[in-house]
Structure formats: C-alpha cells, structure tokens
Amino acid sequence: MSTLPWNTQRRDDAVARGPHKSAKDEVSFVREEFTDFLNKKFWTILPYRLVRHLQNLRLSPLGVVPQRDRRPRLIVDLSFFGINQESVPIAPSDSMQFGRALHRILQRILQANPLHGPVYISKIDIADGFYRIQLAPYAVPHLAVLLPQHPNEEAMVAFPLVLPMGWVNSPPYFSAVTETGADLMNRRLKQRPQEPPHRLEELALFPPALEKPASSLPPTTHRVDDPIATPPSKPIHQPRFRRPMRYADVYVDDFISLVQGTENDRRQAMRTLLHVLDSVFRPRDSTRDLPFRQEPASVKKLKKGDASWSTKKVVLGWLLDSVDKTISLPPHRIERLQTILAGIGPTKKRISAKNWHRLLGELRSMVIGIPGARGLFSPLQEAFRTETPDHRLRLNAMVHQFLDDFRQLSTTLGDRPTRIAELIPQDPSVIGTTDASGTGMGGVAFLNTPSGLRPILWRHRYPKHVQSKLITFDNPRGSLSI
Numbered sequence: 282m283s284t285l286p287w288n289t290q291r292r293d294d295a296v297a298r299g300p301h302k303s304a305k306d307e308v309s310f311v312r313e314e315f316t317d318f319l320n321k322k323f324w325t326i327l328p329y330r331l332v333r334h335l336q337n338l339r340l341s342p343l344g345v346v347p348q349r350d351r352r353p354r355l356i357v358d359l360s361f362f363g364i365n366q367e368s369v370p371i372a373p374s375d376s377m378q379f380g381r382a383l384h385r386i387l388q389r390i391l392q393a394n395p396l397h398g399p400v401y402i403s404k405i406d407i408a409d410g411f412y413r414i415q416l417a418p419y420a421v422p423h424l425a426v427l428l429p430q431h432p433n434e435e436a437m438v439a440f441p442l443v444l445p446m447g448w449v450n451s452p453p454y455f456s457a458v459t460e461t462g463a464d465l466m467n468r469r470l471k472q473r474p475q476e477p478p479h480r481l482e483e484l485a486l487f488p489p490a491l492e493k494p495a496s497s498l499p500p501t502t503h504r505v506d507d508p509i510a511t512p513p514s515k516p517i518h519q520p521r522f523r524r525p526m527r528y529a530d531v532y533v534d535d536f537i538s539l540v541q542g543t544e545n546d547r548r549q550a551m552r553t554l555l556h557v558l559d560s561v562f563r564p565r566d567s568t569r570d571l572p573f574r575q576e577p578a579s580v581k582k583l584k585k586g587d588a589s590w591s592t593k594k595v596v597l598g599w600l601l602d603s604v605d606k607t608i609s610l611p612p613h614r615i616e617r618l619q620t621i622l623a624g625i626g627p628t629k630k631r632i633s634a635k636n637w638h639r640l641l642g643e644l645r646s647m648v649i650g651i652p653g654a655r656g657l658f659s660p661l662q663e664a665f666r667t668e669t670p671d672h673r674l675r676l677n678a679m680v681h682q683f684l685d686d687f688r689q690l691s692t693t694l695g696d697r698p699t700r701i702a703e704l705i706p707q708d709p710s711v712i713g714t715t716d717a718s719g720t721g722m723g724g725v726a727f728l729n730t731p732s733g734l735r736p737i738l739w740r741h742r743y744p745k746h747v748q749s750k751l752i753t754f755d756n757p758r759g760s761l762s763i
Contacts (some may be wrong), residue, residue: 282423284367287339295362296329296427296436301344305429307353310345314355315428315439320573323412323443326428329436337422339364340438343429357426357447364423365449372453376460382532383597383649384705389528389539390603391701397525397541400603401590405485405554407534408579411444411455413562424448452533459531462561466529466536469553473527476552479559481578485551485588529554537596539603547590598646600698607698610647618643618691627681634672637664644687649704651690657683719743719753 304311318324332338341364344356359365393400407413416424426439444451525541527550536558540550555578562577582588592603600609610618621640625632641661648654660683667675723740743751752759 282337282339282364282367283369284363286337289333292333292338292340295340295342298342299436300342300427300429301358301361303345303347304343307345308429308431310353311343311355311429317573318439320571321409321412322571323409324439324441326437326439329438332422332425332438335422337419338425339423340425340427343426343439355446357424357441357445359424359445359447359449365447368423368449370450372450373457374453376453376457378456378460382530382537383599385530386537386539386596386601387608387701388705389522389526390601391606391705391707392522393526393539393541393603394522394524399541399592400526401540401547401592402594402596402601402603403485403538403540403551403554403590404582404587404594404596405536405538405558406579406582406587407459407536407558407562407577408575408581410534411446411451413577414444414455414458416441416443456533458561459534459536462557463529463531463536465561466538466554466557467527469557470527470529470538470540470550473549474553476549476556479552479555481555481576481580481583482548482552484580484583485555485578486548487584487586487589532597535597540590551588551590599649602698605698606701608649608701608704609698610694614647615691615694618647618694619688622684622688622691625676625684627685630676631673632676634665634668634674637674651694651699654687654690657686719748719751 299305315324315326319326340362341357341359342361344358346354346356348354390400421440421442424441424445426441426445428437428439430437444455525546526539527541529536529538531537536554538550538554540547542550558577565574565576578588587594594601595611598611598614600611602608621643625640641658644654644658644661648658660679664674664676664680667677669675721740721742723738726737726739727734728737747761749756750759750761752762
C-alpha cells in the first residue's frame with residue numbers, strides 16, 4: 282500500500298459504518314455464499330474483536346448486485362475506503378491483452394486456409410476464476426471485508442486467501458496466469474504431439490444440441506451489364522495461413538480455441554488444451570482434496586457443450602459462424618440495446634452521467650460487429666463536456682441525431698449477419714493508381730479475374746460548380762482542394 286497503516290480509530294469507524302445496505306438486505310444470501318467460500322478455503326472469517334489490533338488491517342464494505350433472472354452477485358467495494366486507489370500498481374498490467382481477443386479470433390477464422398476444411402471452435406471456461414490464484418499472506422489483512430449481521434450479533438470480518446473480485450490488482454495477476462496458459466497451448470498445438478487421454482476428454486467432446494446453421498449469405502450484387510464483375514474462381518483474398526489452423530486465445534477466464542482437420546485432429550487438440558490447463562491450474566486430486574474443490578475446466582460448462590468443437594458457437598457474446606465467416610449478435614443483446622435506446626426519447630434533454638456511461642459501454646461492446654459505427658462516437662463522447670455539478674448531461678440536437686443513427690443500425694442488426702471480411706483489414710485485392718486535375722479525376726485499376734489481371738481505365742469530369750471552387754494557381758481563394 283502507498284499510505285500509512287490504519288489506526289484503531291479508523292478501523293472502529295469502518296466497523297460502525299458496516300457493509301453496504303445492499304448486503305444488509307441479503308444477509309441470508311451472503312451467508313450462503315461465504316459458507317461455500319469457507320468450504321473451498323477461499324476465505325476465512327473471524328470476529329472483529331479478535332483482529333482489531335492486527336497489523337496492516339484495513340476494512341472494506343461488502344455489496345450485493347442484483348441480476349435479472351440470475352442469483353445476485355457479491356461485490357467487494359475496495360474503492361469505498363480507498364484500498365484500490367492506495368494499492369501499489371506492481372501487478373503486470375501488460376498481461377491484460379483480452380481487449381483484442383475477439384479481433385484476433387476473427388482474423389484467424391477469416392485467414393484460415395479453406396483447403397484444410399472448416400474452422401472448428403471450442404470454448405473452455407475456468408472454474409472459480411480469480412479464486413484459483415492464492416494471495417501472499419502479507420496482503421491478506423489489507424483486503425479484509427465487513428460482513429452483514431443480524432441485530433445484536435457481533436461484527437465479523439472476512440479475509441480473502443485468494444485474489445478477490447473487486448481488487449484493482451486481481452485482473453492483471455490473473456491474466457498473467459491465463460496468458461501463460463494460452464502461450465503454452467499454442468506452443469503445444471504447433472508441435473502436434475500425440476497426447477495421452479484426459480479424464481474430461483469425452484465430456485468436453487460430447488456434442489450439444491445445436492441449432493441448424495443459418496443459410497449462406499447471398500453474394501454481393503453486381504451490375505448485370507458489367508462482364509468484369511464476374512466473381513473470380515479463386516478467393517480475392519488469399520489465405521494467409523498455409524497449414525491447418527491450430528490456435529488458442531484467452532479472454533479473462535475463457536479459453537477460445539480454433540482447429541482445422543479431422544475428428545482425430547480435434548480430439549488430439551482437445552487433449553492438448555486440457556492437459557495444459559492441468560499444468561497451469563492444479564487438477565483436482567480425489568485422494569487429498571476436499572470434495573468442494575473443482576476441476577480447472579468448468580465441468581458445468583462442459584456439460585452444456587461449450588467445449589465441443591463446432592463451426593457455429595457463441596463466443597464472448599457474439600454468434601460466430603466459421604463456415605459462412607460471419608458474426609452476429611444474439612437476439613437478447615439486440616433487444617437489450619433497443620431497450621436502452623428507447624429509454625432516451627427524442628425530447629429528452631438531460632440524462633445522468635451514470636446512465637450515459639452505461640449506454641456508451643453497451644454501444645462500444647457491440648461496435649465490432651457494426652461496420653462503420655466507430656465513427657459515430659465522437660459527438661456522444663463530447664456530451665460529457667456538458668456535465669453539471671449534479672452529474673447530469675445535456676443532450677442537444679446533434680447528439681439525438683447520432684442516437685437516431687444507432688437506432689437505425691440496431692433495427693437492421695438482425696436482418697443479416699455481418700461478414701467478418703467487413704471488419705478485419707485485408708491486403709488490397711485491386712492494384713492501381715489514381716490522380717486528379719482541375720477538370721476531373723481518373724486512373725487505372727487491375728482486377729484479378731479467372732483469365733488473369735484485367736485493366737480498368739476510368740475517368741470522371743468534375744461539374745462546373747465544383748471546378749469553380751477548386752484551389753489552383755489561378756483561383757487561390759477556392760474552397761476545395763484535391
């Protein structure tokens with residue numbers, strides 16, 4: 282910590298304040314959750330009177346966040362009394378590379394060599410997540426948590442023995458471990474070893490009940506009278522990878538893998554993934570582990586079919602189709618976006634900064650699958666400049682116009698999936714030059730056709746009203762430049 286230890290008076294004041302009201306309203310749920318944590322040896326609980334003078338003890342309130350159609354979620358508010366702000370940032374922040382994970386996955390699906398067949402996708406979730414990483418003993422008192430109690434019960438303090446959810450250093454420490462696991466997976470997948478069978482292999486490969494894949498997208502339309510627009514016999518963008526795809530990536534605690542090849546190739550790849558997980562996260566030992574300890578790979582998710590190889594799978598909230606090479610939003614996410622946008626009517630003049638952050642976060646999480654949407658955020662971000670002392674923002678006409686653009690996009694998201702090729706930059710498929718003069722513009726392009734490269738010569742004359750506004754030596758006061 283970057284500040285001096287707390288004194289006894291400050292600890293007593295924190296205990297008098299207690300946990301957040303949301304936790305006090307859910308005492309039974311909190312006790313049920315912490316009973317499970319105690320059984321798994323993730324936390325330990327002691328009366329405050331026994332630890333009141335413990336060296337380096339700091340206390341933070343516990344909160345409970347309700348979730349729709351799901352159990353509530355515990356949150357350790359380590360920012361309320363400044364624990365996060367005062368934590369020394371020594372964790373390896375460079376390990377958090379998950380911000381581009383989906384982009385890397387889409388890139389490899391698009392550039393995989395079709396000669397080796399379709400790309401199969403698998404997703405393995407790590408059971409217990411952050412709780413797989415133990416804390417150093419000296420750090421435990423700094424991260425203590427105040428638990429809710431019934432009336433006339435003494436104050437109790439929970440001490441984390443593992444990385445707690447809500448600590449600023451938990452994500453980078455955990456990501457350092459999972460990124461190491463992904464690196465080991467890619468090294469082993471590249472070596473293609475003959476792996477021994479794994480105890481979870483059959484469960485992971487058990488095929489789930491999948492929906493019938495959507496039909497292929499219609500081809501892009503062309504002018505009927507343009508003979509050069511005939512689709513070439515070979516792909517315009519040649520695959521970048523010559524060998525069969527064998528790749529693993531990780532997003533926090535989700536390992537996403539891509540494999541091409543036969544059924545035996547996929548089985549061998551699954552064995553590699555599971556064995557590497559055992560080498561990074563200690564597997565369950567039935568002879569010496571408590572019955573509460575879980576396997577590194579979430580058995581619950583394996584039973585749902587998340588890990589089974591498929592060409593169509595929901596990954597990081599997106600439905601990926603590696604055969605049609607498309608990405609689309611599941612219906613419930615489209616509905617959620619439309620609900621949020623519908624709550625901001627065209628006559629609304631003000632909105633809380635909290636709700637505006639929520640809207641922008643939702644939009645940014647979906648922008649990767651909406652071609653052209655990245656350029657719509659500047660006016661929405663500018664709205665933060667109008668924040669008032671009561672943390673409200675003014676919504677002007679321009680902001681509403683851009684919100685209308687997103688509303689229009691949200692209504693068309695379900696019309697067709699987005700082609701991955703629209704999202705991932707590729708090498709140019711047409712080579713040529715262009716130039717312009719005061720009277721017009723033109724150039725030459727070479728198009729790849731079945732009979733070889735075909736030159737296309739083109740030119741276009743500027744209208745008179747455009748020519749009159751061009752900046753030239755004769756017209757230095759013009760308003761247009763080329």
